[in-house]
Amino acid sequence: MTALLLGVALVIALLTVVPVFRIVAGPTIYDRVLGVGLMGTNAILLLVLVGYIYDRIDMFVDLAVAYAILNFVGVVVVAKYLERRGET
Amino acid sequence: MRDVVGLALIFGGLFFVLVSALGLVRFPDFYTRSHALGKSDTLGTILVLGGLAVYGGLTLSSLKLLLILIFVGLGNPTATHALTRAALRSRHEIWSRREGGKKE
Amino acid sequence: MRHRNWVSLGVQTALLFAFWLVLSGRYEPRFLIVGALSVALVLLLNRDIFVLHTVPESGGGHWAVLALGWRWLLYVAWLLYDIAVANIQVASLVLHPRMPIDPVLLRFSVSWRRGATQVLLANSITLTPGTVTVDLRDGEYTVHTLAPRLAQPLVSGEVQKRVASVLGEEAGHAPAVTWIGSVGALEQ
Structure with a gap:
């Protein structure tokens, strides 16, 4: 079972390459922020999976809660800032 | 039994996380890509977290997982909306097949 | 107050x-x-x-909040079903080799004045098939859709009716929808 979860965690870790590509390639600032958001949700999943793999889920789930809240607030704040500034 | 259901949910979720990553690469412009984050990634995350909660059984950690699940389910669409609105209000043009536009 | x-x-x-x-x-x-x-x-x-x-503004007394909770549950069940459908559609579009998408914007208005109902509709639109709420100003929605046919439940007013029934608002009839091909055309 742990091996399967490790496999899932590996696939998600590899998939993180895609948002990184989006952050680097753009082309607009909105694409980059979108990439950051996707990376954030992948990070939440990785944290929880790692928690199960190391059998320390009670600790990792708290990190995941904090990360979920930070990720949401971060994207919304950047979006608000971009809207005020009003340019790409 | 619980393991099987949990694993099925996790792998289902993995599929949608995969789709959202593919969407982020393949879709032609920002607005279409935002569909990938607003929908596929939200469902993928919900399914994986739900699967892990089922796998873990009824513990405090699973309840916290459900909290994250609800939070992502509400937060992801809202964040997507905030971003697309910022893009629209700063006049970022949409990709349209009729314009014969090519991929950004 | x-x-x-x-x-x-x-x-x-x-x-x-x-x-x-x-x-x-x-x-x-x-x-x-x-x-x-x-x-x-x-x-x-x-x-x-x-x-x-x-x-709740209309009737039901103090216990109306429990009825509200029940309607919420029904709504969430419907929403989960819709999310599943939405994702299978997006997945099939993403995985399709030629990617048959035809993105357009559409705009319609609702008569509700309460913020909670408007926000609920905005999030429901984002989670349901092929549509993302882009802008919301004074009850006027701007929605981006991957293909016009995917926005059908919005055009017929079905989504609006569902959301209205949760929070006890007037459902109204099918909204007047304007299709807009580009952000430039939105200005006029």
Whole structure:
């Protein structure tokens, strides 16, 4: 079972390459922020999976809660800032 | 039994996380890509977290997982909306097949 | 200012305290006391949105909040089904080799004035098949859709009716929808 979860965690870790590509390639600032958001949700999943793999889920789930809240607030704040500034 | 259901949910979720990553690469412009984050990634995350909660059984950690699940389910669409609105209000043009536009 | 609904206040206090219990995971008296104080503080700071504005405006008395909870459950079940459909559609579009998408913007208005209903509709649109809410101003929605056929439930007013029934608003008839091909055309 742990091996399967490790496999899932590996696939998600590899998939993180895609948002990184989006952050680097753009082309607009909105694409980059979108990439950051996707990376954030992948990070939440990785944290929880790692928690199960190391059998320390009670600790990792708290990190995941904090990360979920930070990720949401971060994207919304950047979006608000971009809207005020009003340019790409 | 619980393991099987949990694993099925996790792998289902993995599929949608995969789709959202593919969407982020393949879709032609920002607005279409935002569909990938607003929908596929939200469902993928919900399914994986739900699967892990089922796998873990009824513990405090699973309840916290459900909290994250609800939070992502509400937060992801809202964040997507905030971003697309910022893009629209700063006049970022949409990709349209009729314009014969090519991929950004 | 409307009168305070004590049942509604009780339900909210219970939910917030349950939230505290789940996050803290410690049940010694002093942690419970800190939790109770935090709940009181949160309710006090957010009294405008928590206590007053969730009181249903039309009928049902104090217990209407429980009926509201039941309608919420039905709504969430419908939403989950729709999310599943939405994702299979997006997945098939993403995986399709030629990617048959034809993105357009569409714009329509609702007559509701309450913020909660408008926000609920915006999030529902984002989670349902092929559509993302792009802008919302004074009840006027701008929606981006991957293909016009995917926006059918919005054009027929089905989604609006569902959302209206949850929070007890007037459903109204099918909205007047304008299709817009580009952001440039939106200006006029």
